[in-house]
Amino acid sequence: xxxxxxxxxxxxxxxxxxxxxxxxxxxxxxxxxxxxxxxxxxxxxxxxxxxxxxxxxxxxxxxxxxxxxxxxxxxxxxxxxxxxxxxxxxxxxxxxxxxxxxxxxxxxxxxxxxxxxxxxxxxxxxxxxxxxxxxxxxxxxxxxxxxxxxxxxxxxxxxxxxxxxxxxxxxxxxxxxxxxxxxxxxxxxxxxxxxxxxxxxxxxxxxxxxxxxxxxxxxxxxxxxxxxxxxxxxxxxxxxxxxxxxxxxxxxxxxxxxxxxxxxxxxxxxxxxxxxxxxxxxxxxxxxxxxxxxxxxxxxxxxxxxxxxxxxxxxxxxxxxxxxxxxxxxxxxxxxxxxxxxxxxxxxxxxxxxxxxxxxxxxxxxxxxxxxxx
Ligand code: NAD
Ligand code: UD1
Numbered sequence: 001x002x003x004x005x006x007x008x009x010x011x012x013x014x015x016x017x018x019x020x021x022x023x024x025x026x027x028x029x030x031x032x033x034x035x036x037x038x039x040x041x042x043x044x045x046x047x048x049x050x051x052x053x054x055x056x057x058x059x060x061x062x063x064x065x066x067x068x069x070x071x072x073x074x075x076x077x078x079x080x081x082x083x084x085x086x087x088x089x090x091x092x093x094x095x096x097x098x099x100x101x102x103x104x105x106x107x108x109x110x111x112x113x114x115x116x117x118x119x120x121x122x123x124x125x126x127x128x129x130x131x132x133x134x135x136x137x138x139x140x141x142x143x144x145x146x147x148x149x150x151x152x153x154x155x156x157x158x159x160x161x162x163x164x165x166x167x168x169x170x171x172x173x174x175x176x177x178x179x180x181x182x183x184x185x186x187x188x189x190x191x192x193x194x195x196x197x198x199x200x201x202x203x204x205x206x207x208x209x210x211x212x213x214x215x216x217x218x219x220x221x222x223x224x225x226x227x228x229x230x231x232x233x234x235x236x237x238x239x240x241x242x243x244x245x246x247x248x249x250x251x252x253x254x255x256x257x258x259x260x261x262x263x264x265x266x267x268x269x270x271x272x273x274x275x276x277x278x279x280x281x282x283x284x285x286x287x288x289x290x291x292x293x294x295x296x297x298x299x300x301x302x303x304x305x306x307x308x309x310x311x312x313x314x315x316x317x318x319x320x321x322x323x324x325x326x327x328x329x330x331x332x333x334x335x336x337x338x339x340x341x342x343x344x345x346x347x348x349x350x351x352x353x354x355x356x357x358x359x360x361x362x363x364x365x366x367x368x369x370x371x372x373x374x
Contacts, residue, residue: 002027002028003028003074003075003118004027004028004030004072004073004074004075005022005028005030005073005074005076005077006030006031006032006070006073006075006076007019007022007029007031007032007076007077007079008031008032008033008076008080008102009078009123010029010032010033010055010077010079011035011040011049011055012033012039013216013218013220013221013222014079014123014213014216014259014262014263015033016046016048017218017220017262017263018077018079018262018263018267019049019050019053021263021264021266021267023050023052023053025267029050029052029053030053030054030055030056030069030073031049031053031056032058032060032065032066032069032080033055033056033058033080034057034060034080035057036082038082038224038225038227039083039222039224039225040224041224045057046220048220056069059102060080060098060102060103060105060106061097061098061101061102061105063105063108063109066105066106066109067109067113070109070113070115071113073117074117074118074119075118075270076106076110076117076120076121077120077122077123077266078106078121078122078123078193078197079123080098080102081098081099081123081190081193082094082095082099083186083225083227083228084186084227085127085184085227085228085316085317086227086315086363086366086372087186087366088184088185088186088189088316089184089315089370089372090370090372095186095189096185096188096189096192098189099186099189099190099192099193100189100192100196103122103193103196107196107197107200110206111200116206118207119208119209119276120197120200120201120206120207120208120209121208121209121210121266121270122193122194122197122208122209122210122211123193123211123213124190124191124193124194124211124212124213124279125187125212126212126214126215126281126283126321126323127183128180128194129178129318129321130146130180130182130183130187130318131144131146131147131148131160131181131183131318131320131321132171132172132174132178132318132320132321133172133173133175133178133324134160134169134170134171134172135169135170135172136164136167137167137170138165139162139164139165142172143162143169145160145161145163147181148160148318153313154313154374156249156311158248158249158252160319171253171287171319171321171322173285173322173323173324174281174321174323175281175324175327176212176279176281176324176327183316183317183318184315184316186316187316194212194279197210198210198277201276201277202277207276208276209275209277209278209279209280210278210279210280211265211266211280211282212279212280212281212282212323213257213262213282213283214254214255214256214257214281214283214284214321214322214323215229215230215255215257215283216229216257216259216262217229217257217258217259217343217344218258218260218346219259219346219347219350220259220350223235223236223351223354223355223356223357224357224359226359226360226362230290230293231297231344232347233360234293234297234307235347235351235356236356236357236360237358237360238297238298238301238303238305239301239354239358240356240358242305242358242360243305243307244294244297244305244307244308245310245360245364246290246291246309246310247290247310247312247317248290248310248312248313248317248319249309249311250290250291250294250307251289251290251291252289252290252317252318252319252320253288253289253290253320253321253322254288254290254293254320254322255283255284255287255288255322256284256288256293256340256343257284257323257336258284258336258338258343260338260343261282261284261334261336261338264334265328265332268332268333268334269332272332272333274330274331278331280328280331280334281323281324281325281327282323282325282328283322283323284322284323284336284338284340285322285323285324285325285336286322286340287320287322288340291309293344295307296341296344297344297347297348300344300345300347301348301351312373312374313374314372314373315367315372315373316372
């Protein structure tokens with residue numbers, strides 16, 4: 001049955017792909033998005049946004065506007081956020097305001113209007129774990145090590161170690177019940193978003209699902225935002241004739257998941273009541289090093305750049321994290337379908353048709369000014 005769906009932040013990378021998926025499934029899509037300049041430098045409706053989407057330009061913190069766009073909505077996807085770990089360390093007020101306060105305003109408006117949507121899905125993030133889960137090869141046990149301290153990073157000791165025996169730990173799949181250890185203002189604001197929605201759901205009987213996305217890549221990722229999306233950042237540099245700049249030694253691992261798999265997971269959350277009241281990882285389940293991401297992208301773009309390994313740290317970064325998908329499989333029937341090779345090839349093809357302004361040097365300057373990299 002066709003539903004009226006609201007996606008906050010839906011003019012961005014992930015939301016616009018979700019809008020396409022929902023429209024294809026026969027739903028009506030309304031988007032509330034303020035077209036943040038960092039993501040939408042042209043300040044107008046993005047060309048990639050389907051003409052069938054009803055776009056309301058405005059801020060998710062605007063309670064009056066929320067009271068206009070929410071009535072008649074069956075399902076809310078709350079994606080509006082300001083996104084970037086490094087930047088969140090010096091734009092503290094903006095991150096907490098948009099992400100935390102924005103979510104509070106959304107829930108307040110739902111409550112004040114006495115609305116009872118069928119479902120609320122909130123975009124959460126793997127950043128709230130801090131370090132991922134590990135195993136000690138020596139002690140043969142699972143470990144949740146703390147995030148690395150400044151001194152360790154300054155001494156370029158990148159790996160995390162077992163407290164009792166000192167061995168370098170091996171990354172293991174990270175489960176949802178791993179205690180959260182917040183390492184950036186961004187992560188804190190994402191945890192706020194998740195918890196605000198989950199508490200609201202429990203209190204008022206609203207079916208809520210928080211999807212903890214891992215590192216999403218794909219077409220439409222903002223090339224104008226140098227603070228997030230390492231795949232887009234690397235590609236922008238290579239298309240401008242520059243080698244990718246890699247923090248640490250490039251061996252840090254992440255879980256890169258195609259935006260198409262993310263869309264599938266979001267649509268499954270709509271269909272599967274088993275996901276109500278749950279927090280669920282969505283990734284590819286396959287770790288890949290940042291150095292390998294640079295190589296695969298260079299190959300896909302047909303260029304020959306050796307990444308520059310800076311041996312610098314970026315404040316707020318963790319070493320390794322990838323998803324355990326057991327719960328996603330059980331509650332959503334989710335299975336990632338896009339391989340890294342296919343996904344990065346698609347990204348490369350799209351990038352070749354884009355004007356990519358390389359802002360990595362500016363980003364580095366900002367981080368350096370605030371002492372957030374060295
Ligand atoms: P994006 O920056 O492309 O999209 C976010 C959208 O929100 C943008 O269109 C922006 O204009 C809009 N927005 C920002 N502030 C707003 C405000 N005050 N009011 C209304 N709209 C506002 O980011 P994305 O990659 O599409 O991320 C979507 C969601 O998924 C975010 O909540 C993000 O935290 C989360 N997430 C993304 C990733 C990733 O790897 N991309 C990973 C984990 C979680
Ligand atoms: C972070 C969050 C993730 C969040 C996403 C969106 C953590 C652990 N993860 O991902 O949950 O949703 O941001 O903002 O907080 N890198 C380089 N060179 C660059 C840029 C990045 O080497 O030019 C490295 C980073 O140091 C990091 C890795 O690439 O080690 C990934 O960086 P990025 O794409 O920004 O994403 P995360 O920080 O993993």
